[in-house]
Amino acid sequence: MQEAPFDFGAEANEFAARQTGMGAVVTFAGIVRDLGGALDHMQIEHYPGMTEKALRSIAEDAHARWDLGGSLIIHRHGNLRPDDMIMMVAAASRHRKDAFEAAMFLMDYLKSRAPFWKKETTKGGADWVAARAEDEDALEIWQR
Amino acid sequence: MQEAPFDFGAEANEFAARQTGMGAVVTFAGIVRDLGGALDHMQIEHYPGMTEKALRSIAEDAHARWDLGGSLIIHRHGNLRPDDMIMMVAAASRHRKDAFEAAMFLMDYLKSRAPFWKKETTKGGADWVAARAEDEDALEIWQR
Amino acid sequence: MDVLYFAWVRERIGLPRETVEAGAATVRDLVAQLSAREERYQAAFADITALRVAVDQELADFDTPLIGAREVAFFPPMTGG
Amino acid sequence: MDVLYFAWVRERIGLPRETVEAGAATVRDLVAQLSAREERYQAAFADITALRVAVDQELADFDTPLIGAREVAFFPPMTGG
Numbered sequence: 435m436q437e438a439p440f441d442f443g444a445e446a447n448e449f450a451a452r453q454t455g456m457g458a459v460v461t462f463a464g465i466v467r468d469l470g471g472a473l474d475h476m477q478i479e480h481y482p483g484m485t486e487k488a489l490r491s492i493a494e495d496a497h498a499r500w501d502l503g504g505s506l507i508i509h510r511h512g513n514l515r516p517d518d519m520i521m522m523v524a525a526a527s528r529h530r531k532d533a534f535e536a537a538m539f540l541m542d543y544l545k546s547r548a549p550f551w552k553k554e555t556t557k558g559g560a561d562w563v564a565a566r567a568e569d570e571d572a573l574e575i576w577q578r
Numbered sequence: 579m580q581e582a583p584f585d586f587g588a589e590a591n592e593f594a595a596r597q598t599g600m601g602a603v604v605t606f607a608g609i610v611r612d613l614g615g616a617l618d619h620m621q622i623e624h625y626p627g628m629t630e631k632a633l634r635s636i637a638e639d640a641h642a643r644w645d646l647g648g649s650l651i652i653h654r655h656g657n658l659r660p661d662d663m664i665m666m667v668a669a670a671s672r673h674r675k676d677a678f679e680a681a682m683f684l685m686d687y688l689k690s691r692a693p694f695w696k697k698e699t700t701k702g703g704a705d706w707v708a709a710r711a712e713d714e715d716a717l718e719i720w721q722r
Numbered sequence: 723m724d725v726l727y728f729a730w731v732r733e734r735i736g737l738p739r740e741t742v743e744a745g746a747a748t749v750r751d752l753v754a755q756l757s758a759r760e761e762r763y764q765a766a767f768a769d770i771t772a773l774r775v776a777v778d779q780e781l782a783d784f785d786t787p788l789i790g791a792r793e794v795a796f797f798p799p800m801t802g803g
Numbered sequence: 804m805d806v807l808y809f810a811w812v813r814e815r816i817g818l819p820r821e822t823v824e825a826g827a828a829t830v831r832d833l834v835a836q837l838s839a840r841e842e843r844y845q846a847a848f849a850d851i852t853a854l855r856v857a858v859d860q861e862l863a864d865f866d867t868p869l870i871g872a873r874e875v876a877f878f879p880p881m882t883g884g
Contacts, residue, residue, distance in 0.1 A: 442594060442603075443587030450586060450607055450663075455614070459586075459607040460681075462674065463594055464803050467601045479729055481795060484779035509802065519594075521803060530606065530685055530884070531716070537604075538678050541803055545674075547781065549795075550802030551729035562730045565799035572675075608884050623810055625876060628860035653883065665884060674803070685884055691862065693876075694883030695810035706811045709880035 435485055437512040442522055449506050449524045456503040456526040458533040462541055468516035472556045478511045478520065481549035485509075492543040496525065499539070500532040507540060509550065542572045579629055581656040586663055593650050593668045600647040600670040602677040606685055612660035616700045622655045622664065625693035629653075632692040640669065640683050644676040651684060653694065686716045723788070725752070727766070728797035731773065734766040749775050750784040752794060766796070774799055804869070806833070808847070809878035812854065815847040830856050831865040833875060847877070855880055 442463045450459045466476050489507050496505055502525055509521040523544070525536035544550075552563040590605045597603065610620050633651050640649055646669055653665040667688065669680035688694075696707040726739045746752035753770060756763045767773070770784060776795040777786050788794065807820045827833035834851060837844045848854070851865060857876040858867050869875065 441587075441591070443585075443589075443591030445587075446590050446605065446607075447585070447587030450609065453609070454661075455612055457609055457611045459609065461590065461605045461607075462678070463590075463603040463605075464674070465594065465597070465601055465603065467672065468599055470599070481726070481728055481776070481779075481797070484776055484795070487779055517598075528611065530608070530689075534606070534678065534682050534685075541674055541678075545803035546800055548802045549728065549776070549797065549800055551798065552801045553729070562798065563801045565801055570799075625807070625809055625857070625860070625878070628857055628876070631860055689884035690881055692883045693809065693857070693878065693881055695879065696882045697810070706879065707882045709882055714880075 435480065435482075435489070435509055435511065437510060439510070440508050440519065440522070442519055445506065445508060445522060446524060449504065449526070453503045453526040455528065456533075457528050458530040459524060459526045460530075460533040460537040461522060461524040462537050463522045464520040466514050466516050466518045466520055469554070469556065472558075473516050474555045474557070475516075476514045476520075477553040477555070477560075478514065479551045479553070480509075480511045484549050488548040489544070492540060492548065495543070496536045496539050500525075500527060500536045502527050502532065502536055505536065505540065507544065509544070509548070511550070539576055542569070542576065545569045546573060579624065579626075579633070579653055579655065581654060583654070584652050584663065584666070586666055589650065589652060589666060590668060593648065593670070597647045597670040599672065600677075601672050602674040603668060603670045604674075604677040604681040605666060605668040606681050607666045608664040608685075610658050610660050610662045610664055613698070613700065616702075617660050618699045618701070619660075620658045620664075621697040621699070621704075622658065623695045623697070624653075624655045628693050633688070636684060636687040636692065639687070640680045643683070644669075644671060644680045646671050646676065646680055649680065649684065651688065653688070653692070655694070683720055686713070686720065689713045690717060723791060724793045725756070726793065726795035728795065730798055731766050731796050735762055744788070746788050748784070748788060749777065749782060749786050749794065752788060753784065772798060804872060805874045806837070807874065807876040809876065811879055812847050812877050816843055825869070827869050829865070829869060830858065830863060830867050830875065833869060834865065853879060 506524040523540040527533040650668040667684040671677040757767045
């Protein structure tokens with residue numbers, strides 16, 4: 435959790451360098467979309483205290499489920515502008531399937547189970563981003 | 579295709595910076611596993627001419643299938659040592675599902691349909707890495 | 723007991739947190755108690771299917787008992803990532 | 804026609820490429836023609852289910868016709884990534 439920007443590539447390299455014996459590193463970066471030029475800025479609110487617990491719990495669930503060498507979650511809050519990086523996750527495993535699935539799992543849970551809320555400000559005004567039904571549906575595949 | 583090393587983080591950052599309006603960037607890095615300390619080095623042979631065609635064709639298939647802002651494949655050949663990065667792929671899309679699926683697709687096809695062969699040298703000798711049945715099986719989900 | 727509000731719930735009620743005297747047996751009872759107070763609470767809690775709740779910083783549901791709870795938070799579905 | 808060998812096929816046959824006089828109608832015919840030459844070819848082509856083939860740098864199968872083909876390559880299943 436941080437308000438400050440982060441360097442995706444540098445974090446990805448440091449994460450990969452910390453691994454030993456892992457054949458696969460998957461990273462994901464979430465970027466503020468400009469909505470075709472309409473977006474002025476995005477504000478990310480979170481729930482201090484609960485956020486840290488939720489991220490830790492999501493990471494622990496991923497480690498319990500897959501054979502991971504390591505995982506990383508970085509998420510910004512505060513004011514962001516188009517093309518800013520919002521967050522990243524990384525997962526390392528011996529095999530690519532585990533690394534991919536773990537990174538997708540981290541993202542799916544982060545999206546709908548970590549206490550973050552986005553508000554977009556365009557020329558037309560400011561609106562809270564609505565949760566998408568497909569993000570909720572995405573969790574189902576992990577509950578089978 | 580290159581024999582020289584590449585900087586995963588720098589390539590990931592440059593790739594992300596080239597995108598416009600994309601909300602999701604997924605990267606994968608493949609790393610030489612040390613096989614519990616047993617590996618001395620790995621040699622990667624490829625088929626010059628066909629390799630470039632195969633990589634281009636795999637990337638085109640990914641772009642035809644998903645709504646991608648961009649994709650990237652870097653693959654080394656020649657001699658590599660434990661913990662060296664062998665290759666990376668990246669995929670950018672508006673939404674995370676497309677970016678994840680495209681990156682997995684690129685990897686699955688690269689693994690079994692691009693003309694690369696790995697030979698591992700340990701104290702016990704040198705052996706060509708055998709293709710794994712599960713890598714061939716992984717292609718099936720994309721043929722549905 | 724501390725009651726916290728986030729995102730449009732916070733905006734609609736007009737404050738980020740307040741202390742509420744214990745007494746509600748469940749989250750649903752607390753919602754009824756708050757809704758009875760003022761129009762703005764009633765507006766925020768009008769459709770609880772649009773709301774999520776955390777009790778002591780863990781996701782919970784509206785039937786979760788509040789015995790011993792120190793912190794309850796109300797917010798819309800999360801939109802992280 | 805150029806015939807190329809990669810990985811252990813190259814090692815078993817002992818050379819990376821050679822020019823073969825055209826005449827084989829299909830890949831399978833070419834394999835038969837090469838296998839008839841010498842022990843090392845026969846060893847390399849003993850189990851064609853363990854081999855893959857490309858004709859003019861495109862993946863092909865053993866029934867692919869070779870009419871007009873300029874380059875045929877034999878190799879084990881690929882192990883990239």
